[in-house]
Amino acid sequence: MAMIEMKNLSKWYGSFQVLKDCSTRVDRGEVVVVCGPSGSGKSTLIKCVNALERFQQGEVIIDGISVGAPGTDLPRLRARVGMVFQHFELFPHLSIMENLTLGQIRVLGRGADEARDKGVKLLERVGLREQAEKFPGQLSGGQQQRVAIARALAMDPMCMLFDEPTSALDPEMINEVLDVMVELAQEGMTMMCVSHEMGFARKVANRVIFMDRGEIVEDALKEDFFGKPRSERAQQFLSKILHH
Amino acid sequence: MSALDLSFFNADLVRQFLWNGFVFSIQLTLVAMAGGILIGTLLALLRLSGRSWLALPAAAYVNTMRSVPLVMVILWFFLLIPFVIGRPLGAEWSAIITFTLFEAAYYSEIMRAGIQSVSRGQVYAGNALGLTYFQTMRLIVLPQAFRNMLPVLLTQTIILFQDTSLVYAIGAYDLLKGFETAGKNFNRPVEAYLLAAAVYFVICYALSSVVKQLQTRIAIAR
Amino acid sequence: MNFRWEWEVFLRDTGGGETYLHWMFSAWGWTLSVAACAWIIAILFGAVIGTLRTVPSLLLARLANAWVELFRNIPLLVQIFIWYHVIPSLYKPLQEVPSFILVVFALGFFTSARVAEQVRAGIQSLPDGQRYAGLAMGLTLPQTYRFVLLPMAFRIIVPPLTSESMNIIKNSSVAFAVSISELTLFALQAQEETSRGIEVYLAVTGLYMLTAFAVNRLMAFVEQRVRVPGTLGAAR
Numbered sequence: 076m077a078m079i080e081m082k083n084l085s086k087w088y089g090s091f092q093v094l095k096d097c098s099t100r101v102d103r104g105e106v107v108v109v110c111g112p113s114g115s116g117k118s119t120l121i122k123c124v125n126a127l128e129r130f131q132q133g134e135v136i137i138d139g140i141s142v143g144a145p146g147t148d149l150p151r152l153r154a155r156v157g158m159v160f161q162h163f164e165l166f167p168h169l170s171i172m173e174n175l176t177l178g179q180i181r182v183l184g185r186g187a188d189e190a191r192d193k194g195v196k197l198l199e200r201v202g203l204r205e206q207a208e209k210f211p212g213q214l215s216g217g218q219q220q221r222v223a224i225a226r227a228l229a230m231d232p233m234c235m236l237f238d239e240p241t242s243a244l245d246p247e248m249i250n251e252v253l254d255v256m257v258e259l260a261q262e263g264m265t266m267m268c269v270s271h272e273m274g275f276a277r278k279v280a281n282r283v284i285f286m287d288r289g290e291i292v293e294d295a296l297k298e299d300f301f302g303k304p305r306s307e308r309a310q311q312f313l314s315k316i317l318h319h
Numbered sequence: 320m321s322a323l324d325l326s327f328f329n330a331d332l333v334r335q336f337l338w339n340g341f342v343f344s345i346q347l348t349l350v351a352m353a354g355g356i357l358i359g360t361l362l363a364l365l366r367l368s369g370r371s372w373l374a375l376p377a378a379a380y381v382n383t384m385r386s387v388p389l390v391m392v393i394l395w396f397f398l399l400i401p402f403v404i405g406r407p408l409g410a411e412w413s414a415i416i417t418f419t420l421f422e423a424a425y426y427s428e429i430m431r432a433g434i435q436s437v438s439r440g441q442v443y444a445g446n447a448l449g450l451t452y453f454q455t456m457r458l459i460v461l462p463q464a465f466r467n468m469l470p471v472l473l474t475q476t477i478i479l480f481q482d483t484s485l486v487y488a489i490g491a492y493d494l495l496k497g498f499e500t501a502g503k504n505f506n507r508p509v510e511a512y513l514l515a516a517a518v519y520f521v522i523c524y525a526l527s528s529v530v531k532q533l534q535t536r537i538a539i540a541r
Numbered sequence: 542m543n544f545r546w547e548w549e550v551f552l553r554d555t556g557g558g559e560t561y562l563h564w565m566f567s568a569w570g571w572t573l574s575v576a577a578c579a580w581i582i583a584i585l586f587g588a589v590i591g592t593l594r595t596v597p598s599l600l601l602a603r604l605a606n607a608w609v610e611l612f613r614n615i616p617l618l619v620q621i622f623i624w625y626h627v628i629p630s631l632y633k634p635l636q637e638v639p640s641f642i643l644v645v646f647a648l649g650f651f652t653s654a655r656v657a658e659q660v661r662a663g664i665q666s667l668p669d670g671q672r673y674a675g676l677a678m679g680l681t682l683p684q685t686y687r688f689v690l691l692p693m694a695f696r697i698i699v700p701p702l703t704s705e706s707m708n709i710i711k712n713s714s715v716a717f718a719v720s721i722s723e724l725t726l727f728a729l730q731a732q733e734e735t736s737r738g739i740e741v742y743l744a745v746t747g748l749y750m751l752t753a754f755a756v757n758r759l760m761a762f763v764e765q766r767v768r769v770p771g772t773l774g775a776a777r
Contacts, residue, residue: 127673154679164674168692168769177688178678212771230678386707386753387746388714390725395746398738402544481616487718488729495619509627516615516623523614 084133095289108276111286157227161239163219165211172207197225217248234265285309327505340497351418359426384424410491433464550737568727576713582649587656594661612654621647625719663694703760
């Protein structure tokens with residue numbers, strides 16, 4: 076059964092069309108990597124999944140609930156979809172622990188102690204137990220992104236969205252974040268990742284989606300995608316990023 | 320009195336009560352702006368001259384003016400000018416001197432920021448051409464600073480125009496006083512104050528729209 | 542010019558059984574009260590109006606913009622006259638309200654437009670991602686403002702708010718025009734009664750500067766207290 080399903084999604088900024096008739100699905104337990112050149116609309120696409128960006132045409136359905144329907148309780152739906160951003164977006168005025176407990180307390184209605192226990196467990200899991208009382212500005216980029224993943228996991232999400240989680244990181248910090256993501260994938264988390272990390276895709280992805288100019292050009296099983304991408308655009312893109 | 324009655328407002332009233340006040344408010348604004356920018360620029364140059372015997376007195380002047388309420392400054396000058404020149408001076412002239420010297424402090428802060436916004440490299444380039452400090456300032460730095468700061472200078476002028484109403488404290492006859500006098504004469508103070516507010520609003524809103532357009536144009540030119 | 546100081550003027554009786562010194566300090570109290578009460582109104586309304594200018598609703602944003610333009614483009618003195626002379630005569634129940642309250646609203650609303658401008662700028666200076674991150678974890682838009690955007694925006698705008706809070710002390714002087722017995726009115730009247738303008742003005746000016754300095758220190762303390770560890774200028 077599909078966890079995330081997109082049907083004929085189109086979006087315009089004014090007269091400029093950023094998404095053209097995009098359709099795909101992510102099944103329960105599946106890991107899908109979305110790649111493509113900058114400006115191809117992949118970031119917009121993933122933000123449409125939990126309606127951070129509005130779309131004008133088409134439909135997104137998460138766990139049977141239509142995101143764009145007028146009656147949908149978006150905050151409730153978003154609470155069940157974890158999201159990790161390119162620039163981490165931890166809340167700078169809150170301590171690491173407060174970043175992890177804010178949503179649990181205010182959205183899920185958990186008690187402070189319960190939220191804290193959960194926070195400690197997740198920080199342990201991403202290897203940052205000692206940093207709990209620090210503030211985001213005192214952590215390295217890689218550490219901040221691991222906290223951001225823990226923050227999303229604290230809400231017990233049914234699936235996770237990653238929007239270029241490693242592209243703002245210094246090279247030496249990329250692996251510590253990817254390791255956490257690989258582990259998550261191996262545990263069976265449903266994941267949709269906008270990423271250029273082809274090593275990560277090779278390792279854990281079930282499918283790879285290639286986007287260009289607002290269109291989904293390729294949507295293939297990992298083996299097929301890396302074996303013989305059918306479109307010329309995808310081939311060019313792959314040769315560019317795999318060169319080094 | 321219940322409903323507003325604007326029938327007393329006609330051309331005759333404008334000529335009799337408002338025109339002189341309006342002209343004075345505009346004059347006061349323009350003179351204080353021109354004089355204030357001139358003296359303010361001078362003060363800014365002194366503060367940035369790097370010589371403490373020039374910079375410190377200029378800084379003291381600017382900071383003193385900026386930490387005292389304008390109404391008190393108006394009262395101070397009205398009290399002191401006759402002392403200094405040895406004879407009484409009308410409220411209007413006193414206001415013109417006060418506003419010029421007072422606004423100079425505010426304009427000088429703007430010009431200082433403007434001068435500092437011009438890159439150091441421009442000064443080096445001027446010096447490398449053999450220009451003196453003051454030539455570099457006059458020919459190279461100040462024109463750029465002035466252009467960069469034009470919107471801020473104009474915004475300050477809008478504030479200045481609003482502040483001219485404070486000459487009320489020494490009884491000078493300005494735009495607001497004109498409305499007030501007219502209101503008293505026709506026993507229509509409510510309408511008079513509302514009209515005064517409307518006139519100030521229209522002028523200031525129009526000017527701030529100009530500033531907004533200027534800002535976008537300067538932003539594009541960069 | 543032969544001028545002789547006559548500071549004893551402050552010990553003279555005003556004719557009402559108190560000295561000018563007494564009067565001056567009570568006037569200082571009025572200045573502080575007007576400024577403090579107006580400040581509360583300015584912060585409350587400024588925060589709400591400034592926030593509304595950044596929300597997705599076009600209608601609310603327009604209304605908030607209109608508020609700012611209205612209170613920013615009319616001189617404070619004219620606004621005070623309107624609150625004092627016009628509004629009570631258009632709405633009778635307000636005639637019972639003491640002029641202190643009216644002036645507080647005049648100064649508070651006037652300043653709220655400037656505070657709103659700062660709040661808007663503070664919110665818009667935050668990266669879009671912060672809003673996204675708040676919404677993505679399931680916070681509602683009001684919750685996102687309350688827990689994510691406003692706490693950071695207010696920290697960012699402490700310096701401009703410092704100069705606004707010093708302005709409000711200075712601007713409270715305009716209340717003299719509707720006979721609020723604050724420092725400037727004291728200066729005018731005491732000067733008239735004693736003819737010792739220089740001493741009176743010096744003392745009053747000194748009190749204004751002292752107040753402004755105290756407010757400045759207070760706000761610097763606030764800035765220190767709310768500073769976020771790990772951000773620019775904070776000890777790590």
